[in-house]
Amino acid sequence: MSQEVLTTETNRRQLQQIIAGLSDGVILLELDQSILWANEAALAMHGVSTIGDLGAHADEYAKRFSLRYRNNHTLSPEHYPISRVARCEVFSDVLIEVSPVGDPERLWVHSVRSMVLTDREGQPESLVLIMSDVTDWANAEQRFEKTFNANPAPAVICRLSDLRYIKVNPGFLEMTGYTREQVIGTSAYEIDIFEQAERRDLAIQRLRDVATIPQMQAELRLPDGGSKQVIVAGQPLLLNDENCMLLSFVDMEPRRKVEVALRQSEERFAKAFRLSPVPILICSAEDQHVIDVNQAFLETLAYDSEEVLGKTVTQLNFIDDDGVRVGLLAALAKNGRVDRVDVRVRKKNEDLLDCALSADTVNIHDTSCYLLVLMDMTERKRTELELVAAIEEVMKDASWFSRTLIEKLANVKKFNSPQLPSASFTDLTARERDVLGLICEGLADKEIAARLKLAPNTVRNHVATVYSKLDLHSRSEAIVWARERGLFSGEWGTKGQR
Template sequence: MPGSFPSRNARYRYLQQIVSGVSDGVILIETDETIIWANETALEMHGVRTLADLGTTVPDYCGRFELRYRNGHRTAGGHTPIERVMAGETFNEVVVDVARKGEKAARWTHRIRSLVLTDDDGRRDLLVLILDDETERYHAEERFERAFNANPAPALILRLRDLTHIRVNQGFLDMTGCREDQVVGRSIYEVDILEGAARRELAIERLQEGRTVPQMEATMQLPQGGERCVIVAGQPIDVGDTRCMLFTFADLEGRRQAEAELRRSEQRFELAFRMAPVPTAIMVWKGWHVLLANDAFARESGHATDELVGQDAHALPLWADPQSTAVLDRLLRKDGRVSNLALPLQTRGGDRLDCLVSAELVEIRDQSCVLLVAQNVADRQRSKLEVADAIAAVMHDTSWFTDAVLDKLARRSAGVTDEQTSSLAELPPRAREILDLVCEGLDDGTIAERLAVARNTVRNHVASLYRRTGVDSRAKLIIWARERGVMGAPVRPRPRPRR
């Protein structure tokens, strides 16, 4: 039961009736430090059942409970909320963790307000503490904070009211190389996490509306220079009473490195395939359509490469004996490979070319293909070891037969070099946009104004373009771009002012 309420006068009785039914905890204190009454809610918030267990005086209360402010500091003597109200201080909100004396871990979290009631002469007559139980809320927030900070996935929280970053985890700091003070407290205009986003306009629209920002690729500018390719997504959340957006990131740097290594592998394969000294071709097994053919194969057969690619071996015809594909079919179905089979090719001029054919089944674009090598029997001056090395180089890893390789070889047969296309294709959307404007002759300030970004952002992109292209000046960058077909809009001369 709550402590008995002394009925000094009718006003106290009325006050008792009022506060008994409220949902907040209420503690009444006399000016002589006597705790005269506490309602059921206040007792429950301290884990006690009677006023005697709560403490009948202010010193008694302070001897039974230990209060810590939310920053983890203990409340120094004379500065607990109950002591502050005894000094006549009124405060709107103080949030404290409450534990029993001697316990390290807090049991409750209270949000406390104070009232100082005065008599007709304006002297302090009764002191009141009003308590809200915030235990569950703060425990939930603490669990979220621990999970947020411990999550290895990069993440930050943006306050929607003013678009300011209010929290950032270690994963984000490690990914970007930023310090916490370079992010927290700064607006999205200063630390633009949507810079270079594939669907930037949609992301900004959703952010302004407080709606989910779908996953999209973005290129973030790093404080020490350079950039980071990521996948970013945003989810609306409430942090306390504050509406926020939780942004999470997936670092694509590892994928970019893997793609770069794959490109290098593809280039090595392409070179090995194209420069192999023996005729080599790749054919779709079903129908025997020529998918690729190297220079040696084109030279021996008398067909240009573009005449071979896409053609049916029967329609060319490729074999002097029409039954050759049936023979290869049977052997491939039986053993999965063919070695040194005597099969004559037919050249474009109709001549018969005696060859030793080796073939192996490979998977390309989820379809069964045949990697075929044909050695001209008459060409005996080439050593068997050289032939074996050439075949091994081509057959080393069939996983290199990617779309990129096939497209590169197809472009080469059409007379288009990789240097003219691949470097441009690898540029992020924002970098390509800035390259176009550089080619128009615009300076960094004008480009920044045109794209509504910071001038430093443009400067970082231009520096990144220097690294990507291997040039060291703006003029050389423009030349590099124009050699690859990026002309930009012509720069119009400014009209002379009239005199």
């Protein structure tokens, strides 16, 4: 064996001894592309235990292992790092994913670089493939990438060395209307997030110091020339061994629109409340303290505002009947609203008004309140009562009522008594129903007695019982009561169609 060969072999053994204990994987190749040697780290990075498991040469290696770039682009065998170094190519920091052919679940991520060792004359003598296992780093980066992209909060990542955006998530693109190509690689001076920020100087200083940027309001310019109100905050992070800033955003536009709509709604409510000719009172639902009243309430009840505001509904005592007031508030607490309850309202001078009161629950400045609306029915009710009294006085005998007049009387009674009495037609006996039906036909007591073949006193007793059970006081009221319930609809005024 020549001295030159011995020297070469000695150098290789020394080289192998040096690299055997390295944490980086090393594969040595001959110039003919055959795999000469690999250290333990290189074998572990391929999930094998012997050099022969890597294959005898570059072509066999390509048949045993599948390689692809991080973007899932599969490498053809001629682009494998082992094939490239076999062609004496020099490269560095090539990131590839390696898995055994037929077993894609076993996967490693390698950062690969090459070396071409030369002899004294500068001619290639040995080929070296050096790899680092960056699987854990790649998995962590992949998890971060997925989390970053899935985060519903709009966000970008700015590299601090050159202030360029290197990542952007879909939330930011959706919020702003930018495309990914318009953001990635763009300078922070072109898309200036802090241009209109309320604490711009502080944000810039924190970027220089690689320090947390506190939340602040900013106006973000959009690609269509418009702008959007946002809240922005920054958090430093290390990405690919480079200082970066994660900038996250809250879109204030929906909130601003809600606030504008709420303010407009409150303004409309306030105007309607003030200008309404109907008396209105607002009190808290919790303790019924009066929060506000409109001018119509003050004028109708003859109060000054300082005499009303701050008092409770009970202290104000404008509802004449305590039982009605208690029942009204109980119904509001239970149901949240009441419709057209007849109440008598006491004015400051003790005069009484007949009113229909309606109330509902409203939310004012995040406080549950009751809105009480009064409709003064005094004059109308007096007129209607006078009309009914006149009719009943002139036409004592119900047989003289025409069908039209009965219906009008029923409507008047119904208006003044919006809630029907609790008595039911089924509360009457069969004989009492017969008597009520004949009353509705307009028959007098004697005629009813003859029709039913009863004594007149018996008929009078039945009539009295019907009045008592139904809380009625006259034949006309009995007719109206039956009319409201659609009873004996074919029998109205058969004797008195005049």
